[in-house]
Amino acid sequence: MTSSDDSSDGTTNDQPWVPPPWDPPLAGTEIEHVLGSLERLRVTFRWKTGGLDVAGLATTIGASRLTMGGLIKHLAGVEVMKAGPEIDGSSPGEPWASAPWDEVQDWDFTSAGQDSPEQLYALYDAAVAQAQSRLEAALDRGGLDQRIALSDQxxxxxxxxxxxxxxxxxxxRHLGHADLIREAVDGQVGLDPPYPEAS
Known part of the structure; x- marks a missing residue:
């Protein structure tokens, strides 16, 4: 694929199109496609939710109570659970292990308003890094077909x-929410993060 026009996807002056680094492979193994698709979603979500202050993270639209802060904390928890307890039965660690799930509905979404932007971003980034490592290790041990601890649960x-x-x-599911909320916060729209500058 070539193009003679300047474009936001990095294609210029009849140079071959180069996929951005967050894209899944164009022709890879099943594991490469699954992990590549997941990584693209993570990168896009982090871009959509990134760089916001307290007000931006607390913005809601319409009748919805969803906020960017709530989405960040929720997906941090999902990363932790999917790559830890559900695979090997391990503890999710804090703040998840002692969270009042039974007393507070949607605790991960609602409690995010008590966290600073720095805390929320750090929580999410750490959860993703840990999940990447644990998922790669699990795949090395037994591939996609292996039985996981969630089976017993x-x-x-x-x-x-x-x-x-x-x-x-x-x-x-939640990237669509992030799209709408981010546009309401500061007008940012777009399908993908800015294309990396060619070196």
Whole structure:
């Protein structure tokens, strides 16, 4: 694929199109595509939610109570659960282990307003880094078809493949929310993060 026009996707002056580094492969293995798709969603979500202050993280639209801060904290928790307890039965660690899930509905969403921007971004970034490491280790041990600990929790056979697709689904659902809220905060729109500068 070539183009003679300048474009925001990095294609200029009849140079071949180069996929951005966050894209899944154009022709790879199943694991490469699953992890690549997940990484693209993570990068896009981090861009959509990034750089906001307290007011931006607390913005709501319409009748919805969803906020960017709530989405960040929720997806941090999803990353932790999907890559830890649901795979190997380990503790999720704090703040998840002692959270009042039974007393406070949607605690992860509602408690985010008590956290600073720095705390929320650090919580999310640490959760993603930990999940990346744990998922890669799990895949090395047994691939996508392996039975995970969630099977015993729900009394059904659950594979790592299903767990990863559930994580992708979580991002797919909430990126749409992030799109709408971010546009309301400062007008930012767009499908992908800015294309990296050619070196």
């Amino acid at each position: 729900v009394d059904l056979e659950v594979s790592l493949r299903r767990n990863l697709f559930d994580l992708i689904e979580e991002y797919s």
